[in-house]
Amino acid sequence: MTENHIFGPVNSRRLGRSLGIDLLPFKTCSYDCVYCECGATNSLTTKRAEFFPTEEVIAQLDKVLRKGPTLDYITFAGSGEPTLSLSIGRIIRHLKTTYSQYKVAVLTNGSLLGNKEVIADLSRADLVIPTLTSTSQETFERIHRPYPGLLTKTIINYILEFRKEFRGEMWLEIFLIPNQNTSLEELASLRDVIDKIQPARIQLNTLDRPAAEDWVTAPDEEELIKIRNYFAELNIPVDVAGVCCEQPDVCISGESTHELIKKTLHIRPCTVEDLASMTGLHHHEVAKYLSGLLEEGTIHVQRGKRGVFYSAGPQTERK
Numbered sequence: 001m002t003e004n005h006i007f008g009p010v011n012s013r014r015l016g017r018s019l020g021i022d023l024l025p026f027k028t029c030s031y032d033c034v035y036c037e038c039g040a041t042n043s044l045t046t047k048r049a050e051f052f053p054t055e056e057v058i059a060q061l062d063k064v065l066r067k068g069p070t071l072d073y074i075t076f077a078g079s080g081e082p083t084l085s086l087s088i089g090r091i092i093r094h095l096k097t098t099y100s101q102y103k104v105a106v107l108t109n110g111s112l113l114g115n116k117e118v119i120a121d122l123s124r125a126d127l128v129i130p131t132l133t134s135t136s137q138e139t140f141e142r143i144h145r146p147y148p149g150l151l152t153k154t155i156i157n158y159i160l161e162f163r164k165e166f167r168g169e170m171w172l173e174i175f176l177i178p179n180q181n182t183s184l185e186e187l188a189s190l191r192d193v194i195d196k197i198q199p200a201r202i203q204l205n206t207l208d209r210p211a212a213e214d215w216v217t218a219p220d221e222e223e224l225i226k227i228r229n230y231f232a233e234l235n236i237p238v239d240v241a242g243v244c245c246e247q248p249d250v251c252i253s254g255e256s257t258h259e260l261i262k263k264t265l266h267i268r269p270c271t272v273e274d275l276a277s278m279t280g281l282h283h284h285e286v287a288k289y290l291s292g293l294l295e296e297g298t299i300h301v302q303r304g305k306r307g308v309f310y311s312a313g314p315q316t317e318r319k
């Protein structure tokens with residue numbers, strides 16, 4: 001069976017109404033972050049590959065985009081680190097040539113931004129958002145559990161160089177975990193580096209869904225506001241990732257709602273409210289789909305900060 005690579009549109013916390021492209025087998029990444037909402041990394045790698053035929057992804061995209069959906073972004077994200085895919089450059093070029101009305105965003109952990117082919121592949125994207133959590137190797141390893149040999153200071157240099165070369169917009173995501181990277185020492189060092197990088201925006205991100213490790217929490221509102229104000233002293237706009245409240249419309253990707261929900265839950269856990277907002281369905285209707293999937297045994301239930309989450313895939317994928 002052909003794998004579906006397109007998901008959404010979803011109302012993403014960071015980019016508004018976003019159509020997702022997933023180029024990776026679940027779950028392939030150069031990190032195994034303790035906060036990852038997809039669960040544990042099965043394939044920890046820095047080796048790039050064409051994981052799926054590029055033509056297959058382009059055909060699926062064309063099917064969706066020919067209908068002219070309303071979108072804020074088309075976003076490369078999903079089951080791991082998107083720059084690991086050798087297809088990404090060709091797909092971005094196809095999007096910018098054939099559907100230039102849409103903005104293309106890439107969410108990346110930044111670990112491959114020193115690779116010349118990756119830099120060339122991303123050159124036509126409108127927006128690239130690398131992640132930074134710490135300048136300390138010890139904290140970096142504790143949070144990201146990276147592929148052996150990856151160094152935070154090298155990745156910071158990659159981001160600095162990429163910022164100079166890239167013609168599109170670069171924002172920086174800072175993922176905050178209390179008692180890991182929220183001490184004054186950690187934040188002061190991060191702020192110095194951000195000042196050198198000069199991203200167009202800083203996005204403070206926090207845990208919103210069940211994480212790979214259940215000890216991971218989110219800062220409380222008071223702490224988050226203090227951190228936001230601290231970074232805002234750099235005179236760079238600082239966003240705190242929030243739920244986007246745009247009007248949803250019904251799935252336009254041509255797949256059944258059942259399939260859309262299943263695919264979304266494979267990529268990330270969602271509450272009934274998340275799914276209702278994404279599909280435009282009433283909560284009761286979403287609940288009916290979910291009970292069908294629970295009966296099939298294709299999804300399971302987890303508890304998170306925002307309530308009950310539904311997730312696809314075996315529970316053992318989460319450590």
Ligand code: SF4
Pocket residue numbers: 029030031032033035036037038041078079080081109
């Ligand atoms: S959060 Fe991103 S970088 Fe970290 S393991 Fe998950 S997909 Fe990889």
